[in-house]
Amino acid sequence: MTVRTPSDFVAATVRPEIRALSAYSVAHAEGMIKLDAMENPYRLPEVLRERIAAVVAEVPINRYPDGGADAVKSALRRAFGIPETAGLILGNGSDELIQIITVAVAKPGAVIVAPEPSFVMYRLNALYAGARFVGVPLATDFALDAGAMIKAIERERPALIFLAYPNNPTGNLFATAGMEAILKAAPGLVVVDEAYHAFAAASFLPRLAEFPNLVVLRTVSKIGMAGLRLGYAAAAPEWTTELNKARPPYNLNALTQAVAPLLLAEDALLAEQAARIKAERVRLHAVLSTLPDVVAFPTQTNFVLARVPDAPRWFDRLRDAGILVKNLHGWHPSLDHCLRITVGTPAENDALLAVLQNLR
Numbered sequence: 001m002t003v004r005t006p007s008d009f010v011a012a013t014v015r016p017e018i019r020a021l022s023a024y025s026v027a028h029a030e031g032m033i034k035l036d037a038m039e040n041p042y043r044l045p046e047v048l049r050e051r052i053a054a055v056v057a058e059v060p061i062n063r064y065p066d067g068g069a070d071a072v073k074s075a076l077r078r079a080f081g082i083p084e085t086a087g088l089i090l091g092n093g094s095d096e097l098i099q100i101i102t103v104a105v106a107k108p109g110a111v112i113v114a115p116e117p118s119f120v121m122y123r124l125n126a127l128y129a130g131a132r133f134v135g136v137p138l139a140t141d142f143a144l145d146a147g148a149m150i151k152a153i154e155r156e157r158p159a160l161i162f163l164a165y166p167n168n169p170t171g172n173l174f175a176t177a178g179m180e181a182i183l184k185a186a187p188g189l190v191v192v193d194e195a196y197h198a199f200a201a202a203s204f205l206p207r208l209a210e211f212p213n214l215v216v217l218r219t220v221s222k223i224g225m226a227g228l229r230l231g232y233a234a235a236a237p238e239w240t241t242e243l244n245k246a247r248p249p250y251n252l253n254a255l256t257q258a259v260a261p262l263l264l265a266e267d268a269l270l271a272e273q274a275a276r277i278k279a280e281r282v283r284l285h286a287v288l289s290t291l292p293d294v295v296a297f298p299t300q301t302n303f304v305l306a307r308v309p310d311a312p313r314w315f316d317r318l319r320d321a322g323i324l325v326k327n328l329h330g331w332h333p334s335l336d337h338c339l340r341i342t343v344g345t346p347a348e349n350d351a352l353l354a355v356l357q358n359l360r
Contacts, residue, residue: 017127029324033351035342036324038168038196038303040224042273042345048266055258065254072252075261076232079270080218086208087240092251094195094219094231098162099125101215101233104246105159105189106131113152114162115144117169117332119193122162134158138334142170142297146178150185159188165204166196169328169340171299173200183211189239193217196301198274199281208234215239222302223270225263228256277302281343287353288341294356303342311337314359321355323348 010019027036034041044052069090076082076090091097098121102112106129114122116135126133136152139145144163153161161182166173183190190213192204197218205216215235220228230252233240263270285304288296295307308314311329318325326340341352 021124021127027324031322032319033323033344033348035344035348035352036326036340037226038222038301038342039226040222040273040277040302041343041348042224042276044224044263045269048263048269051262052259055262056255059254059258061254063254064250065252065257067250069252069257072230072257072260073232075264079264079267080205082205082234083208085237086234087237089233089235089240089243089247090252091231091233091247092253093221093229094193094217094233095121096251097217097231097233098122098191098193099128100243100246101189101191101217102126102129102131102160104243107159110159111156112160112162113149113156113158115149115164115167115174117335118162118164119168119195120331131159138167138170140334142167142172142334144174144178146175146181149178149182153182153185153187157187161186161188161190162193163190164193164195165202166200166300168195168301169303169305169326169331169335169338171297171301171303171305173202173300176202179204183214186213189213189215191215191217191233195219196222198223198270199278199302200300205234208236212236220260220264224273225260228260228263229253230256230260277343280346280349284341284343284349284353288356291356303340305338305340307336307338309337311339314339314356317359318352318355321351323352323355325352 072090073088082088091100102125110131111134112126112131113134113136115138123133134152134156136148163179192214194203194216195218197203204214208214208216215233217233219231281299285296285299288294288304288306293309297305311327315325315327328335328338328340
């Protein structure tokens with residue numbers, strides 16, 4: 001009798017394209033200066049942490065959370081000017097919303113299109129859903145190649161298009177005219193992913209009523225609430241009604257629902273922290289641009305993409321110095337020898353630059 005191992009069962013059961021993947025890896029950051037994940041580097045004030053503790057202490061964690069998360073939706077509408085006429089759907093981070101949207105449109109033969117390089121989860125979720133993904137290369141300066149995107153739309157007739165605005169990992173904001181042309185040409189849904197809206201000079205949120213195929217996707221992770229795992233998408237109610245059918249019940253936990261409205265009401269604090277990050281972004285970009293053989297790309301996010309002489313070696317040297325950044329070398333040909341550096345506090349940025357200025 002042949003004895004079958006767990007590996008035999010896995011090989012016979014799990015889709016080969018899933019087995020070919022590697023799981024998303026998160027670096028261990030204990031004791032490190034963490035400049036690898038586009039987080040807000042500033043802790044909340046002590047008085048606000050005490051208010052959070054009091055609110056969390058009253059949460060009935062023996063009960064399921066509010067299935068509609070209505071208090072969070074109301075807080076988001078107030079904080080970001082989302083009109084009552086727009087539909088709103090919430091997710092466990094914007095990652096879950098990308099998954100929900102992809103699953104909802106992944107009919108047999110469905111095609112998903114996005115520029116590349118861009119957020120890796122667009123391609124991965126297409127694979128998970130069994131849809132065909134078509135990546136359209138950005139221009140050499142990372143600008144959106146609207147002409148190439150339109151050609152792909154005409155050829156592929158995609159059910160779904162993702163446009164990161166600003167783009168991750170390049171940091172730049174695509175030209176408005178190109179975005180508009182894509183929205184008008186698309187036969188299906190266009191998701192404008194505004195994860196970094198707090199640091200950018202433009203948004204499509206006020207234009208929801210103008211484009212019937214537009215969904216604006218956002219997260220609060222970049223503005224100081226990464227640990228809450230709260231994403232939201234706004235669109236015409238016809239879209240959110242259907243997307244809500246693919247949303248798992250109780251997907252937003254009770255602790256997030258208790259804390260998020262409290263923090264979203266802190267408009268002045270959130271704006272002040274975003275302003276500090278943008279100011280440090282300018283300084284970090286300026287100093288990086290002076291380093292020999294380093295190219296720092298324009299950014300409207302909370303990170304700077306830099307091409308360096310030897311990204312693996314520079315990454316290792318920074319890690320040895322207790323600083324974590326993201327090494328993008330090998331991700332995509334246009335990202336060769338690129339590091340993505342999150343904007344930290346002034347002291348963290350000083351520590352980073354001190355190491356880089358001594359690298360040759």
